[in-house]
Amino acid sequence: MTNNPWLDQYPEEVPHSYDYPRQNLAKFLVHSATAHPQHIALDFLGKKISYANLLESVYRFANALQSLGVRKGDRIAIMLPNCPQGVIAYYGTLLIGGIVVMTNPLYVPREIEHQLTDSGAKIIVTMDALVERVHKAMERRPLDYTIVTSMKDYLPFPKNVLYPIKAKKDGMAARIEYNERVLSFVSLLKNAADTPVEVSVDPEEDLALIQYTGGTTGFAKGVMLTHMNLVSNTIQAQLWCYRTKIAYEKYLAALPFFHVFGLTVLLNQAMYIAGTLILIPRFQIDDVLKTIHKKKPTVFPGAPTMYIAVIHHPEVGSFDLSSIQICVSGAAPLPLEVQERFEKITGGKLIEGYGLTEASPVTHANNIWEKRKQGSIGIPFPDTLARIVHPETGEELPIGEIGELVVKGPQVMKGYWNRPEENERTLRDGWLFTGDLARMDEEGFFYILDRRKDMIIAGGYNIYPREVEEVLFEHPDVEEAVVAGVKDPYRGENVKAYIVLRKGSNVTEQELKSWCKERLAVYKVPKIYEFRESLPKTLVGKVLRRKLIDEENEKLVNQSKVDL
Template sequence: MPNKPWLNDYPHEVPHTYDYPNQNLAKFLVDSAAAYPDHTVLDFMGKEISYSSLLKSVYRFANALLRLGIRKGERVAIMLPNCPQGIIAYYGTLLAGGVVVMTNPLYVPREIEHQLTDAGVRMIITMDALVNRVNKAMEKHPLEYTIVTGMQDYLPFPKNLLYPIKAKKDGMSAKVIYSHKVLSFKKMIAQSSEEPCEVKINALEDIALIQYTGGTTGFAKGVMLTHMNLISNTIQAQLWFYKAKIGEESYLAALPFFHVFGLTVLLNQAIYIAGKLILLPRFEINQVLKTIDEQKPTIFPGAPTMYIAIINHAEVQKYDLSSIEICVSGAAPLPIEVQEKFESISGGKLIEGYGLTEASPVTHVNNIWEKRKSGSVGIPVPDTEARIVNALTGEELPLGEIGELVVRGPQVMKGYWNRPEDTAASLRDGWLFTGDLARMDEDGFFFILDRRKDLIIAGGYNIYPREVEEVLFEHPNVEEAVVAGIVDPYRGESVKAYIVLKKGCTTTEADLKSFCKERLAVYKVPKVYEFRETLPKTLVGKVLRRKLIDEEAEKLVDQAKVDI
């Protein structure tokens, strides 16, 4: 694409292109530890760990893997919440030349079995409370090693003594029988050498991570991300944040690292600029507000639902959020109403970006301090090309038309693990076909309409759920809203809205319908409204629209049985 109008809106400080280092991704940690050995890198529930201390533990883990026979290219699963053990295992595996397979701790046995067997995992690092679930999942395909840790292993005194008592009370404790195949993480680290260790890799070719996609329409696919994919995307994001103070930034790590968004914009990026990570094992609104108030993080990447929870908290005014300078929202569309209200409460900048697992994940982002456009996901990051094409032919469409977004850049995946046909369908001449419907304006700003598969076609009209959701979010009583297409015997599909109201608020279907009619063409107005206490979400906070659609399909099947 010779014409890249977005470059005109690049800040002067941001280069159009960059020479990314051909190295092991874990070299970020090695370099930061050399430059800032005594700086705090991790704060885990009050326990602080320095860069030099973390690197020693990472070397110990890498050497332990090599001693256990893990070799270059072999897969190691990490199934942990945000905690020091996960970071040690992540960078240690990379230094040993292994391939990390991040696994969601909330997965049920069926999901664990698919992911670990599909990736050919030899070893997993997990929590004591999850061992039985892993064992059940892998009965037919036993792992060679299970490395077990407990939350208390890295908690400060007296939390390390109190946590096992609380876990037992909450039914989260588990008795682990250790053996030559089931090893203690803590003992393994203690008994290993802290001699520097780094297996030579080719950053352009060698895989660092197999990251599984959501799998909302069947089994998840493993995305192969090389060291260079993740290195380039970390640096691309950092180039955008050009006012960052090396060695001084503090990141609120509420996004899980087992999601590629959290992995890149939190873990890898913080380590790259020698920042501090304030680790939260899960997003709990009161804990998040208290942490911001007390620990003063400067950067808070998150998902829209996190910011929604904050702005709707009954006592948000009691907390000082003024330390927050930058928030990057991803994983789901950010409603304009949420963006504006969060910025007014915190005084910081909340910008929307765009990406997908197959691109490590960031491809677009709005300017932080310069021109941005409401409703836009921004412009391509350095070294990234994007265009709008006909989804069937791949032909580029005229400016302003809606089509499929395709992207190309150093962050784009190597392909899908053991799925050459899927790879060929998604990667064509270096271009990644995202499956998202979008348009580009004359300035090169991109606007995502929706996933191709989420497009609603009612009576021949194309309806984009995001547009309808934006209107619903404007209603003063609506806290969350998601729109989906349901079967309609006459129109093909009808628009259904799932609504979560703000606490203490009431409204009616007639009121919402009237509200929407004033702001939308009649064919876009939801025909059906369902009020709910909560919406189904991933741990990252992304609403599972597909699950809602599946529920509707099940209702139709049940109704058909009644009719028979």
Template sequence: MDSVSNKPWLEHYPVEVPATFDYPKQNLAQFLVQSTALYPDQIALDFLGNKISYKALLDSVYRFTNALLKLGIRKGDRVAVMLPNCPQAVIAYYGTLLMGGIVVMTNPLYMPRELEHQLNDASVKMIVTLDILFDRVQKSTEKIPLDYILVTSIKDYLPFPKNLLYPLKNKKTGDPISYGNSVLPFLPFLKQSTAEPNDTPVDADEDLALIQYTGGTTGFAKGVMLTHMNLVANTHQSKLWFYRAQIGKERYFAALPFFHVFGMTVLLNQSVLMAGTLILIPRFDIGQVLKTMNRLKPTVFPGAPTMYIAVINHPDIQKFDLSSVKICISGAASLPVEVQERFERMTGGTLIEGYGLTEASPVTHANNLWEKRKVGSIGIPFPDTEARIVHPDTGDEMPQGDIGELIIRGPQVMKGYWQQPEETKKALRDGWLYTGDLARMDDEGFFYILDRRKDLIIAGGYNIYPREVEEVLFEHPDVEEAVVAGVVDPYRGETVKAYIILKEGATANEEDLKRWCKEKLAVYKVPRVYEFRQSFPKTLVGKVLRRKLIDEDADKMPK
């Protein structure tokens, strides 16, 4: 099966990257134990100036593990972590994993209704959250209370004197928190515990490390079950791909949130496996981001396209030195070619596009960093990862070059959806994960994503892929961001609509953009409707919520 005719991409593997690898069957948190043994004094976390060594981090993680056991939380119990990128998130994550618990990473922007669904669906025993989110957590647990709510504050880990200034900057809302019984403060919780080493054995192939909820664009979010092996394998696959990365030397710029599985694998787990330093960014504020990069000189900066767009379009970009950045992998949404080229020119680093999804821990494909890559492509499958293009209805393999649904098989593919056997059956068939993404593979084994099946626009009988139209709009010198979607049209069924954010001071109008598109696209693909906006609704990772834009339009339609 492994012949190159079946896997033409193997021809394009750098000699340093093996096609297959023996992944260690271990608790995911062993990465931290192993790196601490080798590099105890290396800085693991740099949080707004507070530097925490591997030795100090592991000490806190053991304390967290032992404190959970003291409360009666056991192997297989679920612990939710609702925090931005801060030391407490790392401690709670690895501390839960070490005692065999299952982490439920939760978005701090969630409202009570979304949070309630996750906490109840996963039967969570404890949540770790911020004081400023406490009211929201309380509301979401009114009907079904949790055993424990563990509360921390950003200032708990801020260096002096920032910790004194913090309350002046963040006006806290709500009443003071009354601690006791089920509501516990984070720092005393650790302090009163012991740092005795503790490692609960796990069956890496079977035991869950994570229940990660996927964006609920189609009703309520589903819990993706990822085993220790899934995440160990994907972290190692990413490490094999970054074969020039040096153990104990890399500085990872953690602007992607850890509660998103992309940030968790390519930043948190990756940096800890590599004994790197994680530069923690609790919130993506472009001014702050550029100052931090200028000062702390990160070498690795994974991100979402909107992050790179914000960097290249910053008015004072030339005042900052970003030349330390060597490796960037873009995920979570398609990367416009124009953005990739400008970012590389500006930093001298390499920015590649990759592809993944929560159900695959998440990375399955990436372009080569230092060898052959193809613009506009998501690259080639990772080691031990198979990919095929099949007919969306029949499941038959498509002739090479034809468009169909991308399916994937590999050690990083999930065990299934939590308590949803029917949904699991739809997504996993004979070990293959059906992604719902439309793609094609060229003769050299490079893959190209066209769009989500559900985002395809069918206008006047023609299939139109939003990404193709967006690429053209991005090339226009006045366009900062563009999103294309199908909106209801009484005559054509659907029509192509472009949502545009212009660069500061730009003057392009509907006519200009229409002319621009007509020169580069078949007439049926040219957007008929244009809406100019100041901003787009986005997830915290920076993915534009295309569905939300379409729903807003539908609400405006005469009923």
């Protein structure tokens, strides 16, 4: 694209381009610990760890890995909630040139086996309560070592003493038999040297992370992200948040670090500017509101469901949320009503951004303090190009037309792990084909209409679920809504809405249909409505539309069996 209209929308403070340091990603921590050794890096349920102490633990972990025979390029899996052990294992692995494989603690054995076998991980760092699941998953290909920790290991007194009682009550208690292959995280650190260690890496070629994508269709693919991919995306995100101050900001870390969004905009970004990470191991709205009230975080990246939980909490008015200045929403569309109510309650700014695992992940965001547009994902980050192309031919389309969004920039992945045919399909001349249908307006703001595979075709009309969902969200009785296409023998597909109502609401299907008819073309109005207590979601809060579609397909299969 010869003309990049979005550059005219940049605030004066944000550069169009930047010279990103070619370095190991873990240098963010090393530099901050050198400049601000006594500043608090982590606050874990009241246990505070300074930058100097964190770096010492990271060096100990790095030396421990080397003593276990780990060498540059070896894959180390980390399967933990947000806790100090995860941060230590992450940066310790990076310092010795290892490749981190972030693994979701909610995974079942089948998913764990696929991810660890596909990546060739030699070691996993995990919680005591998850060890049995890991062993079951890896029966056919045992790991070299399982490094085991417990939540109580980094809890402050008296929580550390009380935790085993709570774990037993919650069915999370675990008895671990340590041996030469099952090692204690705490003992490993205690017995290791704290001498600085850093193995030389080629930042543009060497991998820092293999991050597995959602895998809603078939098994997940491993995205190869280099040190430079993650260094540049962390700095791009920081350039966007130009009012943040070094060694001052407090980040509410409710997004999990095993998701690349949380990894970049929370963990890496906080370490880059010597911020304090307030670690939230599990998102529970009552605890989150109490934490904001007490700890006063200034930055709160999240998913729309997190902000929805805040604004709909019956006692939200009794908490002081005024410390929050910046919130970047990702992982799913942000309804306008949620944005407006959240900003009114907190006084902070909540903007929608866009990204995907293959881009480390952020490529677009709305301006935080300057011009932004309703329903838009914003404009491309510094050094990021974006265009709309014909999904089949790849030819660039005129402004305003709908096509596939493609992006190019220093944050775009090296490729998929051991998937050369996927790389050819997804990466072309440095351009990443996102699979998302979008359009760009004349000022360079981009609008996502939907994933290509999520588009509904009913009676020959193209219908974008997001457009219908926005209308449903505007209804005062609707708390959450998702729209999907369900098979129909006559129209091809019908529009079906899955609705979660606000507590105490008794709105009917007919009332919702009338609401939609006033605001949408008749062919876009949902034909079927299903009221639910909740919607299936990922841990990041992204609604699993594909799971709902699979449920519908299963119903059809079962019905056809009955008919036979």
